[in-house]
Amino acid sequence: MNEHERAGDPAFDRLVAADPARRAPDPVQGVLRAKVDALIAEQAEQPEPAGQAGPAGQAGQPEAGQESADELALRRHRRRAPWLVAAAVAGIVAAGGGGYLVGESGLGSGSSADMTSGSSAEAPSVMGAPEGAPRDERDEVEPERGADTEDLRPLSTGGDLPTTTGLVFHAGVGLSDAPGTADVRVAGASGERLGSYPVVSEVEAVERLGDPRFAGAVLGRSGEAGPRPKAGAPAPTPGGPVAWPVEDVTIVSASLTQANYPLADGTELVVPAYALSDAGGSTWTVIAVADELLDFAP
Amino acid sequence: MDDSPGAPQDEPPHDRPPHDRPPHDEAWFSALFDAHSRALYSYFVRRLPDGGRTSDAEDLAAEVLATAWRRRDDVPDGAELPWMYRTAGYVLANHRRKLRALPVAVVPDEPDDVDPAASAVSDDAVRQVLARLSPRDRRILLLVAWDGLSGDDLAQVLGVSRGGADAALSRARARLRDAWDAHEQVVDA
Numbered sequence: 001m002n003e004h005e006r007a008g009d010p011a012f013d014r015l016v017a018a019d020p021a022r023r024a025p026d027p028v029q030g031v032l033r034a035k036v037d038a039l040i041a042e043q044a045e046q047p048e049p050a051g052q053a054g055p056a057g058q059a060g061q062p063e064a065g066q067e068s069a070d071e072l073a074l075r076r077h078r079r080r081a082p083w084l085v086a087a088a089v090a091g092i093v094a095a096g097g098g099g100y101l102v103g104e105s106g107l108g109s110g111s112s113a114d115m116t117s118g119s120s121a122e123a124p125s126v127m128g129a130p131e132g133a134p135r136d137e138r139d140e141v142e143p144e145r146g147a148d149t150e151d152l153r154p155l156s157t158g159g160d161l162p163t164t165t166g167l168v169f170h171a172g173v174g175l176s177d178a179p180g181t182a183d184v185r186v187a188g189a190s191g192e193r194l195g196s197y198p199v200v201s202e203v204e205a206v207e208r209l210g211d212p213r214f215a216g217a218v219l220g221r222s223g224e225a226g227p228r229p230k231a232g233a234p235a236p237t238p239g240g241p242v243a244w245p246v247e248d249v250t251i252v253s254a255s256l257t258q259a260n261y262p263l264a265d266g267t268e269l270v271v272p273a274y275a276l277s278d279a280g281g282s283t284w285t286v287i288a289v290a291d292e293l294l295d296f297a298p
Numbered sequence: 299m300d301d302s303p304g305a306p307q308d309e310p311p312h313d314r315p316p317h318d319r320p321p322h323d324e325a326w327f328s329a330l331f332d333a334h335s336r337a338l339y340s341y342f343v344r345r346l347p348d349g350g351r352t353s354d355a356e357d358l359a360a361e362v363l364a365t366a367w368r369r370r371d372d373v374p375d376g377a378e379l380p381w382m383y384r385t386a387g388y389v390l391a392n393h394r395r396k397l398r399a400l401p402v403a404v405v406p407d408e409p410d411d412v413d414p415a416a417s418a419v420s421d422d423a424v425r426q427v428l429a430r431l432s433p434r435d436r437r438i439l440l441l442v443a444w445d446g447l448s449g450d451d452l453a454q455v456l457g458v459s460r461g462g463a464d465a466a467l468s469r470a471r472a473r474l475r476d477a478w479d480a481h482e483q484v485v486d487a
Contacts, residue, residue: 011427011478012443012471018424019444021340032335032356032363039364195426264394265347293429298395 166246169209169276169284175202175254179290182272187260191270198290202254205274208286209251213296219259219285251276251284259285322370331363334379337445338362341386344444358393362386380454383445387437387455423481430477435470442467 179201185191200208208214236242259273272288287294320326342355362385366373373381428436441447441455453463 009471009475011475012439014421014478015424015428015439015474016443018421019344021343021444024340024343026336027339027356027359029335032339032360033331035356035360036331036335036363036367039360040367043364043368195422195429263347267347295433297391297433 166244167209168246168248169206170248170250171203171206172250172252174252175206177201177203179204180256182256182288184272184289185270187268187270194269197272197293199256199272199288200274200290202274202276205254205286205288206251206276209276209284214286217287221282221284249278249282252279253277256288257285259287261287319375322373327367327370330366330373330378334382335359335363337379338382338386341383341445342390344440345390354393358386358389361389365389374454377451377454380447380451383441383447383455384457423485427474427477427481430480431470431473434466435473438463438467438470439474 180199181196182199184194184197186194209218253276255275255277257273257275258270261269261271263269273285274288275283275285277283338359339355342358346354346358362382365385366378366382428439431439438452438456441452447455449464450460452467453460456463456466458466
């Protein structure tokens, strides 16, 4: 087949044999061409997105000139099935911010167990925020309303900064720094097992709570309330510091559990996750699969 | 993405193509489509989850081809397919970025265009072994093993010299063998 497929390398031969496209049907050339034409027509109709095309828009189309050439494509795609255009365009545009790691298995008691990363509007600093915050901590969870609190107020312009207390996590001395392995499988009764995956140590799991790559996906505080900043903090004074409470949290126990993790294609995985608890019983949950088997490609 | 124009700015852009270069016109594009659309489609089938639901593989292949038309002056004669594979790597990475809102601060230099955990490889052992490799090794090995690239074409896709590509492939194959050995030890244990 090719020059690299030589004898004596069974590992490579097996890889060659596993080619998923060997069994795949051929594309329907007409449909594919129609999609290409639709995209080209779209390019011709729309101004080029900045920084994407470089000078291509004006680059030489020697005989025909781009306008007429793309006009041809335009006409052709109009002549062809217009529904294909819609389908193709929808296929490209459909993006969907994949929510993920929606919690289960007792990870967040009554908390909005949603590990979807904060999108643009929300500052990423909500990481590890106490999502399932206790009811009696209104100065903590409801200051946006400005109802009965003095110490934390939303900004009136430019959007509201989150008013939750910043958390700094520390690993307690009892936590293990030994990595391990755990199964990853597809959720559901007939869940296919994807294999035994390396998982980070308990100490590394605590570090993930403060790692921006993971913190947005941490299932927030559940269980009892941790220590709170004292109620009735002093009102801001002119020239005085701005209250920006930061709470130190020491994780004293870690247990390897599981969490559901829906992938973009609809598959739901069950992945190993650490439930990390402080002395007060608050628990945070973070994915445990080690970096080397997390695909960070955006 | 590499957007370098490749043409001197002070030359009139519309006038003439370089002398030894066939015009990249509609006929050129049709020939390009006929010659390579199947390969591009297969590229995506191989790398999308569940074998690329047909429409996804089609959409992405169409995106690469439309890009080739839009940037037709950048497409090198004689290396059209490597150029499009290179583009395909970015298109696929973008596609996956859109699908997954991972809170990631790291943008890898190497477009990691294969997700072994979600790939359509039915051979479970192959999938596990692939997962042990670095994204770059995976990318190189699959371009060779599945897409049939070699030599100069591989170098073109990787954007490195021929010697560099050969060496990278050789190292990747060695690591593939190591990964197999390690895998078999785990299985035997």
